[in-house]
Amino acid sequence: MTIRLGSLAVGVIAVLTAAGIVVRYWVHAHLNVWFCLLSLFFSTNLLICYWETCLIRYFDLIRQRAGYWRQRREETGRSPFVEFLKTEIPLIKVLSPQAGADMWAFYTLYDESYTDKRTYGFNIDIANGFFTLVPTLILYSAFAVAFLPAHFAGILGVMLFWQWEYATSVYMVSFYVAGRHKLISRADVAIYIWGANATWLLFPLLGLYVSIRLIVDGDYSVLGYR
Template identity: 25%
Template sequence: MLEVTESTAAHPVRGAGVLRVWMVVAAFVVVGAAVPISLHFARYGLNVGQIILVTFTWINVMIALWEISLNLRISLIERQHEQFVEEYRGRELDRVIDFFTARIRVREILRPSTWAQVWSSYSLFDPAYANRKSFGFWVDSGNGYVTLIPSLLFIYGLTFDIVPARTLGIVGLIVFWMMFYGTVIYYAAYFFNKEYVGHTRRNLALFIGGTNSLWIFAPAWGIVASIILINTDSYGFLR
């Protein structure tokens, strides 16, 4: 693990910027997905299967960058977790709202310490993300480093024939299976260790079920699409 020392005190993003954190996240997802989808549409027309794959895979690019921040700033996250547990006890949802509605300066957008707060906030629901010895920390850190480049290759390979369809299918099968398998094991560990104790059903449905279920259903479609690419060695059904 590459550990980078962070001297900043552990507290939420603050600043005089006009942007909010949620605006940056929304812009990254919408613009980042719109570019490859538009390029694909200009060449081949509308394809719903391609739109779903590209949108999800681009979200995974964003998450991968956050996961790299998790790895680089684990010491900061551990400190913030201790602080937030005391400050937000019994109102964990407020911590998430405070982070995503906080003002953010442009120069803070590229700082790993900014996006580390995703994990120190999430750690109020699952303390594994403030524990460098946990499976959750390592599986997500690994996802960040390992899937970033393959995800970008898959996104643009569906349009520009960067590699043969069968090759891209193999890449997709590996990446989407990693996501699917990792999420299933994460759920198993979370419930086996009873990390849900003390949280409301609403919060669990939103932050454990809602966020992670995307990494069950979307990778399942990615696996199916990748198998078709491998078997047919053709991009036809996604164009």
């Protein structure tokens, strides 16, 4: 049996998000819109963290697959985005590097820095993958069940969310400074560059607000805890 890459990504994010929401409701018997939104963000980042570790671990495979997707674009004359989402992966290999490698290989159609170890984008995503996985799990758990003092959770949140906001902003600046936006169409820039990175620009702003409130209020009231 196989599963499509797009379905795999949506499924993993949905399961992780639902897990946090269910635990929150089971423990506290109520939900909060800010928590639900941040659950979606944390879950997305957890999946991306795993895939980001593939950047350095399977660099040669990514370069190989990047050539494949470039060839497919040349053959069809259009973006192979739908074909990419429909890529079939055996169920027994859902945790294999193929999914992560293919994701980065496809993204290199719009930003080739992910096949160059010297670039900012390549290295900042490796750092995010290896260094924010555990803090993301801790903060997600703290927001779900409030097991940390609010001040501690808030400080950790400010550190993490500011890192995501800053790192993504610098990536966007580097993309334009390097002139990579001139190599693709404006539509591709909007969809695949801004669209793909909007999650790490917008959600951290909400996270910063929530985290600062945790510090200032000294409790979890911003997340609906009473």
